[in-house]
Amino acid sequence: MSDLFVKEENRCLLRSPRLSSQMDVDEKFHQGSHVSTTPYSRPGQNSFVQNPEWRQHNENHLKRVLTKEKAAKDGEEALKALLNAMKAHLLLNPSYTVLSRKKTFKVLVGFLGITGAGKTTLINALIGYRNLLPSSAERACTAVVVEIAYNPSNDSDAVFRSDIVYITRDEWRDELERFFEDLEAPVARDDDQDEESDIERRERIKETFDKLKCVYPHIKSMDKLRSSSVEKLLLDPAVCNLLGTVVKVKCATKMQFSKMIKSHIDSGDSDGTSAQWPLVKLVRVFVKSEFLENGIILVDLPGNLDNNSARSAIAEHYQKELSVTCILAEAKRGISEKNAHDLLEKVTKRNLQLDGLYNAESLCFVLSQTDREFDIIEYLNSHPALKEHCAADHQKVLDLVISLKNRLKEEGAAKLVDSTNRKRVREFSTRSKDLKAQLGIASNALPPPGRNVKRSASDIDSASNVIQATAEQMASRNELAEVQKLLNDARKAYHEGAEELASLGRRVSHIRKALFHARSRIRVACIQNRNKAATTAIRRDYNETLTEMGRESSGPLEVFCVAATVHLQYLRMEPSFVHPGFPHRPDTQIGRLRDWLVSTTFPTRESYAQAFLEDVEATLDSMMPWIEDKYADHKMPVDIREQWEPQMDRELNELQNQFSQLKLRASGGFKQLVRTGLYPKMPEAEQDAVSRAKDVVEGWAKGLHWSTHRSINRNHGDWKDSRRRDHKWNGLLVHELTTPLVSSWDKTFTRTFPTERDAYVVDGQKLIADFADKVSDANFCPDVANGLAVLKDHIMRTQTLLKSQTTNTFEGVTKAIRKAHKTATPALKQFLIPIYDKCASEGGAGHYARNKALHKNTMRNRGLQMYQTGTLAIRSALDNMLESLSPSFDGIHKAILDQIREDIQLFFEQNSTNGSRRSARRVESPSKIKLQEDLLVIIDNLAQAWKSEVNTQPKQEIDDEDDEETTFDDAEFFVVDNNDEQDEDYEYKSDQD
Incomplete structure (x- = not known):
């Protein structure tokens, strides 16, 4: 060859x-x-x-x-x-x-909300699996971060899979050491007019002891735990073999899978058996769900459940990586203009703003548990317009209640009559059988129950074979004839009474249905009114925030008022099931939320x-x-190639120089945007933040027990207290620093950066097009015009490569920008650690007052230095990002130039008289x-x-939305046109009429 x-x-x-x-x-x-x-x-x-x-x-x-x-x-x-x-x-x-x-x-969709907001139930509803992930209506359930993704496996034994990621040995050691420090520490008291003991310490011990009992079920008492040690607990075989590992679980059925992962996720009672959730920091779940098939990954972030550092770090990592954020709040809170801004915690909201994710495409609010019971009468009284709208139904309810009461009374009387009639039929039937036995008449001579058959005396005579009767027999015959007549009358009365009782039963059933529907219409109106008011309040706060950022809304913020439990009920109940507040399944808004998430x-x-x-x-x-x-029939001679190829090389070198100039202009332009549009605002932001920092630290101590204040200091500014309140002192200080920067930051990175990026692509594509025109001039060698057309086409294709490579580069730039502003928080934390440690070590008389004073004095005397540390960290991260642009552009240009060189080389090889310069053979x-x-x-x-x-x-699934709507129309439950004379009153008429 x-x-x-x-x-x-x-x-x-x-x-x-x-x-x-x-x-x-x-x-x-x-x-x-x-x-x-x-x-x-x-x-x-x-x-x-x-x-x-x-x-x-x-x-x-x-x-x-x-x-x-x-x-x-x-x-x-x-x-x-x-x-x-x-x-x-x-x-x-x-x-x-x-x-x-x-x-x-891959897109990460995170669900944020307080413990018990219904995040897990909502996720179960979205993926269409009831009780797949453990949830509870009575208590907080999810203790670890749970990631739910699509399961691509076709293994019938692995329809449900999960990876259980355990904390490391060092992470568990850290928690145990902190526990024993608390356990062995002397009981501290503060004499500043507060004789209470260290509440936070006591709650920390209780919380950790409860977790340790889950992991070590043989430890039943605190005395038993005191006799142990960190090293002994770490060496427990059931624990040490798990720490730092990833355990894979797979099951063929949902029930089996849910049972297996429950102890790794659910923080509920373990019933004396071992529960491993305190050792778990992440659970990845893989299920078959069309909703997840195209790359959506749901992340269930636990609320403010515990203070485990490993789980907190995982949750923080996921929050940074989210593409879409769903903020959950319980509908029963009654969202209004006064509290709408509290739904999104300040630090989280600021991170979304600076991440460029505070927009209607990346953020939504979910009002959960809209199906929970609430006082309808109280709600109507507090909303006069709604009360007037529901007045007709309210009156109908009152009328129906009266009618139902009367019908039930009639039904009760009819039941007594029915019981009496049954008893009389039974008595006469028994006496008739006895008399016939005496007279030798067969039992089957009696008419069957319910038939009104008259028997004559001749029939009785015939049945007795016309034997000459004694006086006693004649008396029995007469009595039998009388009993038979009474039995027939009793049976007739029983039949008529049963028909009346059935008719009353149907009337009661219809009234109950009408009452259900009238009450349901009122409930639906109240739920919809509450949802509308909450949606309006949330959207108003969202638009006000955008105005503060100097932006206009790209579209209305999506607010979903969901009833996940009702949605799951519709999946498992009979088709006739109708919920009083949600007459058909789409009213639960689970399908609408799912469609929106897919559309993002x-x-x-x-x-x-x-x-x-x-x-x-x-x-x-x-x-x-x-x-x-x-192959082309015409080729270029060797001498033409020898002249043309160097010319091509020169043109390619010129393109390379032009790309270098473009790189300098583009990278310089991005640097200029940041250094003129953002950096000059930082000194002013530092001064502004210092002026508010004193008020911030004073706010930390308001309504805070001294032991909680000490615990937060002990944990360097981040802590969940015994009342499950999340304290983020460092984040709140950074919030004051970034407040004056939000508008400039958003303008620079969310709006101006994309414009400059697009301009870079346009300039680069023009350079490619100009180069393609130059090198494809057919006048140099008309014999290879077709080959030149091919060459030009392929060179032009590198415009697409330029665009895709630029997109990839700026995805990295976006990540770097999002990380940059987050560097301020650890920088401030590091600056304040000596202050935190000093406050944590304080004790004795007046120590709480001294700690509060130390915080205020630090802000007053060193606040500017602290904030300069924060802005320095941000600038350093941004400078690193800006410096990385130049080599990134070089990489883009190299990929394009390499492709063009290859195309040119192939052009010469395929369009020369000899495919190479040494051989003209075609094999x-x-x-x-x-x-x-x-x-x-x-x-x-x-x-x-x-x-x-x-x-x-x-795809057809069990939870596909049913297009057939169920309404609360009374006409469905009242027989308006009924020919049954006994049931003419099925058409509802008020007893008041």
């Missing part, structure tokens, strides 16, 4: 002619994971698939995303098939590079699929001429022909797949 053939076959590189001109400016990027949904432009016209389905500008966003994702999967499979086909031929192919650039979509993924999923599809298309188009064996081998045939089949199959339409209908 000649060198030419080896080179030719190993590169697979003669590319199809595709004429293209400079494209219009690419659509704008959106910062972060949200990118433009404008349909993409095609770089060329002569693709191996003309107008594939994924290039159609479908208005249905869901269909557009699903179509591209399906096409991307088809393209991925095609590339893998190509690689397998070419392995036998020792081919090296750009397919590897393309596959390595394919990005897997569309832009990023589309951009990932689009980028990969462009790569696949370019790769396959480049291979088609080689596969189809299409045809059977292996090449076989490879060409195999690859063509794969590509043809992909072409057919790309022409097919995607099905946008959701």
